[in-house]
Amino acid sequence: MKTLVILAHPDINHSNVNKRWKEELEKYPNDIIIHELYEEYPDWNIDIAKEQQLLESNDFVILQFPVYWYSYPPLLKKWLDDVFTHGWAYGSNGNKLKGKKIGMAMSIGDKEENYSHTGSVGFSADEIITPFKATAAHIGAIALPYFSVFRASFQISSEEVEQSANDFIKYISKYK
Numbered sequence: 689m690k691t692l693v694i695l696a697h698p699d700i701n702h703s704n705v706n707k708r709w710k711e712e713l714e715k716y717p718n719d720i721i722i723h724e725l726y727e728e729y730p731d732w733n734i735d736i737a738k739e740q741q742l743l744e745s746n747d748f749v750i751l752q753f754p755v756y757w758y759s760y761p762p763l764l765k766k767w768l769d770d771v772f773t774h775g776w777a778y779g780s781n782g783n784k785l786k787g788k789k790i791g792m793a794m795s796i797g798d799k800e801e802n803y804s805h806t807g808s809v810g811f812s813a814d815e816i817i818t819p820f821k822a823t824a825a826h827i828g829a830i831a832l833p834y835f836s837v838f839r840a841s842f843q844i845s846s847e848e849v850e851q852s853a854n855d856f857i858k859y860i861s862k863y864k
């Protein structure tokens with residue numbers, strides 16, 4: 689069984705973390721499918737049938753993205769809106785994602801210590817992903833613990849980026 693990584697970065701060529709994660713994923717073509725939304729859909733016209741087929745064929749899905757305004761980049765949100773349809777993902781006959789494992793790999797710009805009730809963000813990273821967890825619950829999917837790296841915006845060293853790329857692969861192996 690392969691791991692399907694839905695990668696959503698609006699400007700991957702100028703990315704530091706997600707670009708490196710993608711390069712690491714590319715080392716495992718027999719095990720990992722990288723599905724890059726901004727490359728696949730430059731016009732944002734999502735092929736819903738194709739996306740649903742891809743999800744139906746894979747039981748382990750990871751959403752990989754940089755955190756933008758404590759949420760998904762917009763094309764990933766549109767992908768969720770378009771693809772997780774009534775009668776397919778939810779509703780009385782919508783059970784196509786039921787029991788599938790869904791994880792998230794997020795690069796987070798700010799420091800980890802700021803993601804707390806007393807920190808400048810005021811919320812933990814786990815609280816930020818509440819919409820993801822509620823979505824998974826609604827469609828009967830299994831929401832895995834998220835994978836992340838903090839300080840992705842500016843203070844992260846190249847060694848830490850390398851380490852996070854290796855840790856991302858370990859995360860995939862752990863939950864596969």
Ligand SMILES: Cc1cc2nc3c(=O)[nH]c(=O)nc-3n(C[C@H](O)[C@H](O)[C@H](O)COP(=O)(O)O)c2cc1C
Pocket residue numbers: 697702703704705706707753754755756757758759795796797798799840841
């Ligand atoms: C439009 C925009 C919104 C952002 N919002 C947040 C945010 O809400 N919280 C945060 O910690 N970082 C935020 N960042 C920083 C990004 O998370 C960070 O630049 C990204 O994770 C770095 O990954 P990359 O090297 O792959 O681009 C934002 C960046 C941009 C461009």
